[in-house]
Amino acid sequence: MMRKTVAVIGAGVMGSDLALLCAAFGHEVVLHDIDAAALERFSAGLASSLRNCRLVGAFLPACKASDVAARVKCTAALADVGAADWIIECATEDLTVKETVYAGLRRHCRTDVHYGVNTSCIPITCIASLLPRPELVVGMHFMNPVPLKRVVEVVQGFHTSSQTLDAAREFLGTMQRHAIVVKDMPGFVANRLSHLFMNEAAVLVQEGVASPTEIDAIFREGYGHKMGPLETADLIGLDTVMRSLHVLFEHYQDPKFRCCPLLRKMVDAGVTGKKTGRGFYAYRD
DSSP states (O other): OOOOEEEEEOOSHHHHHHHHHHHHTTOEEEEEOSOHHHHHHHHHHHHHHHHHHHHTTOSOOOOOHHHHHHTEEEESOGGGGTTOSEEEEOOOSOHHHHHHHHHHHHHHSOTTOEEEEOOSSSOHHHHHTTSSOGGGEEEEEEOSSGGGOOEEEEEEOSSOOHHHHHHHHHHHHTTTOEEEEEEOOTTTTHHHHHHHHHHHHHHHHHTTSSOHHHHHHIIIIISOOSSOHHHHHHHHOHHHHHHHHHHHHHHHOOGGGSOOHHHHHHHHTTOOBGGGTBSSSBOOO
C-alpha cells in the first residue's frame, strides 16, 4: 500500500474518527484543530475508541493503539499540514468558518495537494472556488459512525478532474472503503435524504405523535436501519443538523427543508446530542 500523509482539519466527532481510520490503515496523520481541548480528548480517548470499534465490529485492521497513536500528530498550528498529500476538511458546517480555514490552507499547503471535503451539505463547487486549483477538490462524504461504514459518497464538483476522482478512489481503497461517485448538488444524495428524515422525526416528537424511542425503533426494527433518525441526529450533533438544514433551505428555497422549531429550541438550550450528554436521549461517559 502506498502510505499517504493525511491532514484532517477539525477534531470533532467526524474528524477524530477519520484520523483514527487513516492511522489504523497505516497512513501518517496530522490532526488539526484550533481547540486544544478537542485534540486532548482525541489523544486521551484513542485507545478506548479503538477498543470500542473492535467490540462493535468496525471495518479496521488488527493494530495496536500505541502504533495508531504514534502515527497521529495533533496540532493547533495549521502550518503543520504543509506536507500532506490529502487534506480531509471536517470544519464546522458554516461557509464563513470554512472560508477562513481555506485561506490558511492556501498559504501552507502544497500546490498539488488533493482536498477531500467532508461537508454535509455545502456544494463542493462552492468550496472549490476558495482554492486556486479547483480540479483537485472532491467531496468525500464519510458516513457516521465512520469506522462502521464502508461506503463513502464521493462528490464530483464542476471542476473536479477525472484524475482527482481516480486518486480519491485509490486513497479510499487503501482503507477498504467503497467510493460511490455522485454529482454536485447541495446535500448530495445521503444528506439530502437523511436530513429530511431527522427533521420530520423531530416534528413528530414536537407534535407528540411518538417518542424518540418509538420513532427510532420503527426505523431499526421496521426498516432494518442500524440507527434511527433521532439517534443519528444526536450522534452528528443537533447544531450540525440545524446548520445543514439551513444550508439546504438557503439553496433550494423549499419549505420541506425548513428546520423544525423543536430542533432549533434544543440547540438554543445547548442540548445538542451525545457530545453534550443530552439531546433526544440522555448519555453518560
